[in-house]
Every structure is written in C-alpha cells, then in structure tokens.
Amino acid sequence: MAFEGLTSRLQNVFGKLKGKGKVTEEDVNEAMREVRLALLEADVNFKVVKQFISTVKEKAVGQEVMKSFTPAMVIIDIVNKELTELMGGTQSKLEKSNRPPTVIMMVGLQGAGKTTTTGKLAKLLQKQNHKPLLVAGDIYRPAAIKQLQTLGEQLKVPVFSLGDQVSPVEIARQGIELAKKDHHDYVLIDTAGRLHIDENLMDELKQIRETVKPDEILLVVDSMTGQDAVNVAESFHAQMELTGVVLTKLDGDTRGGAAISVKAVTGCPIKFAAMGEKLDALEPFHPERMASRILG
Numbered sequence: 001m002a003f004e005g006l007t008s009r010l011q012n013v014f015g016k017l018k019g020k021g022k023v024t025e026e027d028v029n030e031a032m033r034e035v036r037l038a039l040l041e042a043d044v045n046f047k048v049v050k051q052f053i054s055t056v057k058e059k060a061v062g063q064e065v066m067k068s069f070t071p072a073m074v075i076i077d078i079v080n081k082e083l084t085e086l087m088g089g090t091q092s093k094l095e096k097s098n099r100p101p102t103v104i105m106m107v108g109l110q111g112a113g114k115t116t117t118t119g120k121l122a123k124l125l126q127k128q129n130h131k132p133l134l135v136a137g138d139i140y141r142p143a144a145i146k147q148l149q150t151l152g153e154q155l156k157v158p159v160f161s162l163g164d165q166v167s168p169v170e171i172a173r174q175g176i177e178l179a180k181k182d183h184h185d186y187v188l189i190d191t192a193g194r195l196h197i198d199e200n201l202m203d204e205l206k207q208i209r210e211t212v213k214p215d216e217i218l219l220v221v222d223s224m225t226g227q228d229a230v231n232v233a234e235s236f237h238a239q240m241e242l243t244g245v246v247l248t249k250l251d252g253d254t255r256g257g258a259a260i261s262v263k264a265v266t267g268c269p270i271k272f273a274a275m276g277e278k279l280d281a282l283e284p285f286h287p288e289r290m291a292s293r294i295l296g
C-alpha cells in the first residue's frame, strides 16, 4: 500500500497541532480544513469527506479535548477512530455455511483482478486447511478458463470447467454438485467480467445467484481507479446485494480514495485487500490497521 501523499499531508497537519501547547477552536478548524483537502486529493468521495470532517470537529472541539494536556494527541486519536469507522470499524469475516460447501461468487469488471483474486482466495483458504474447488464460469473472456486452470495447477486446487459452450449457470450448478460429492468445503465461482456494467452481465449474474444461492458475493474492484471503483461497487451492490468487496492493486494505489470511501458509500464491507500480483498477496482487510497505516 502506498498512500504516501495522504499520510505525509496528515502528518504535516498533526505535526503543526502537536507543536502548540494549547489548541483553540480556530486551530482545530484550520487543521480540519487541511485534512479535508488532503482527503479530497486522495480521491475520497466528497460526501464522505464532508460527513467525516463534521463528525471529527464535533468531537474535537468539545471541552474535554481542549482541556486535555495533549489535545493534539486526542484529536489524532479521534481521527484514527473515525477513519476506522469509515472503513467498517471491525474486520468483516468471510461467511461460513453450516451446510458445506460455502459458496462464494466472485464478480467484477474485466481487468479488476477477479480471476487472480479467486486464485489468491483459494490459497488463503487452503492455508487454513480448507478444501476449495474453483469453478470456471467466465466463458466469454478468451483465456479466462485457461488462466484459472493454470492457477489451480500452481495451487494444486481442482478446477471445474465445462468449456465455453455451456451456460455459466449450468457450470456453476454442476460445480457445486461436484463439490458436494468430493467433499469440498468451499466453492469459488469465477464469473464473467465485462468492460462495462450492462444488463446482460447483471442478468447472467442474477441467474447464477438464484441457482446457487451463494453465501458470499464478493465484488473485486481495482483500487487504483478511485471513485470509479466506488461507483462500480454502488451499481453492483444495488443489483446484486453484495456481501463484500475485495480491493485489488493497493500496492499501486497512491491515493487511497476507494479504500476509504467504498464502505461508507455502499454500506458493503471490504473483506480482503490484494497488494501484488503474487498468489500470496491477499490479506483480510482490517479497518483499524489500515487507519493506523494511513496516519503513519
């Protein structure tokens, strides 16, 4: 992760505040003006910024803070807590069905990193002693099936495919049948991604959802696309009732706007963050740790 711009700007603001013995209401207002600009420059959704600043101000100008011996530290602590809340508060864990297999549908636009993330998630589950099955449901993008099969070979995780001439709904259905038969406790279904959200894509995803009744519908979005990623998440969530978002390419994201706003805008928690192309570059998303990293 590389939100250096935001981190150094915030450190600058709080550094100035720390230099003051007493902190006045005007000092807090000035600091919050700068925090606001820093967040906007990091491509955080403007409504989210507005709400955030007003919440922090409300808490920071209270008598308790002003009277404290270390007002700057108290304010940093408030910002830290509010940032954590923005990103979901506590870690949002993967659902686990009490009637295995747990079915996870992976959705997203082409290029977001959906297929790679499906492989990474299989690896993470494998490390936790689970037995995942991958299902190749992206029959439209040339080479998507092969890509998943290659990932499966690397991980030694079986990949269920019926080629590209059978409907993804049928592939998903049969994949789950196989998982039950072979005692897989997780099924990860890779689905089609298009360049844009369109009705055909959504219809097909909805049909798969109705057929397999997934425990999780995870949307994979490219964090480097900032507010576009948030808009994509909003549209998908409205149609698909997502259970979680996976942010990819955080390693190349220099701003952080998607990470900070997607939960606040959509209400949908970030469950994982991907920080590289390698198969082990996927981590559960911890809002608290992310807030501390942002504050530096």
Ligand code: GDP
Binding pocket: 108, 109, 110, 111, 112, 113, 114, 115, 116, 117, 193, 248, 249, 250, 251, 252, 274, 275, 276, 277, 281
């Ligand atoms: P899909 O079309 O959504 O299935 O996308 P792919 O899984 O094929 O990924 C598209 C490209 O993004 C590939 O070159 C991946 O290696 C790359 N990629 C995926 N996740 C990450 C990540 O977290 N960091 C970086 N740097 N690259 C990633």
